[in-house]
Amino acid sequence: MTKEEMLQLSRKVCKNTLMETLEIEFTEIGEDYLIAKMPVNSRVHQPDGVLHGGASVALAESVGSMASYVFxxxxxxxxxxxxxxxxxxxxxxxxxxxxxxxFIHKGRTTQLFEIRITDEAANLISIVKLTTIALPKQEK
Known part of the structure; x- marks a missing residue:
């Protein structure tokens, strides 16, 4: 999948979702990785004015799940x-x-990701492990 195809797909599947609400944008795709970005502003702050951990987790699950979807x-x-x-x-x-x-593990059924969340200066903000499962679609 080219970067442009990935961006078009992400715009389509993120419409009217949490990813759109949080302004998460997928920016780069490689052989075995996917990168997304999210603005840090009052929409994703805790009451004391810093990035909410839940918003970080939502970003991590979004990029990991989309990586499973893409790969x-x-x-x-x-x-x-x-x-x-x-x-x-x-x-x-x-x-x-x-x-x-x-990917840490790319199995047929389960996948394990390491997701590193950094700021613009490449400082590590959060590190996340996400496990996803691929389930067969049922025929209708």
């Missing part, structure tokens, strides 16, 4: 997240965060 056979399978674990290491008040999902 797996989604004509015959659908993908669901089944476990997520996040460690928040640094706070950020404004700017952009970038989430890079890379």
């Amino acid at each position: 797996l056979d989604t004509d015959n399978f659908f993908v669901r997240g089944i476990e997520i674990n996040a460690n928040h290491l640094k706070s950020i008040k404004e700017g952009w965060v970038f989430a890079k999902a890379t």
